[in-house]
Amino acid sequence: MTPDLFQEMVEKLTPHLKKETTFMGEPLEVGLKLAAILHFLATGNSYPSLQYSFRVEASTICKFLPEVCKAIIEFYKDEVLSWPKTQEEWKEVAEMFSSR
Template sequence: MKQDTGMRAAISATEKLSLTLRFLATGESFQSLNFGTKISRPTISGIIPEVCGAIYKRLKALYLKFPSNTAEWVSIANEFAIRWQFPNCLGALDGKYITFRPSREDGAFYHNRSIYSR
């Protein structure tokens, strides 16, 4: 947490974490977050990467361990095959809308499965 000055009080670590979690959970725009928190958009654009970086630095060793040998990779693939009936898979990502533009010849193979229309 930064220090208070004569000009303004510092934004607390609790407020920064709350703001970041709200952004990650809802995908709200910085403008919307500005209205709800009274924190300026430029400040928000600095806080969110800062807090995400701190979370990543603290939790990466616990939750983002990458396999170090072939046997670990095979074990992950086998677990996916058994649990989800999805063979040869080494990981999954869900819950985040990723915008991309497929090539013209492949366009029909890609579908937006998001529950939100954008």
């Protein structure tokens, strides 16, 4: 992933993932969360391994992993995922499947 693409993702996802400061302290940066999750998805490393790589408790990673994944899916699903919408498009898919 290029740095520009990563920065674009951070900017697009920040409104969905930004947390407010509380009495418990400062929230984790969206870029840190995104980097940890992309690393997890790319490598399949364990939470303890991510904990040491990103200096974030494994229990915290467990909490924000689903949230970040949902935000990625919600934001990029229409741009990246497409499926047939008309009967003719479904027939094309069926014909391609049959030919394989």
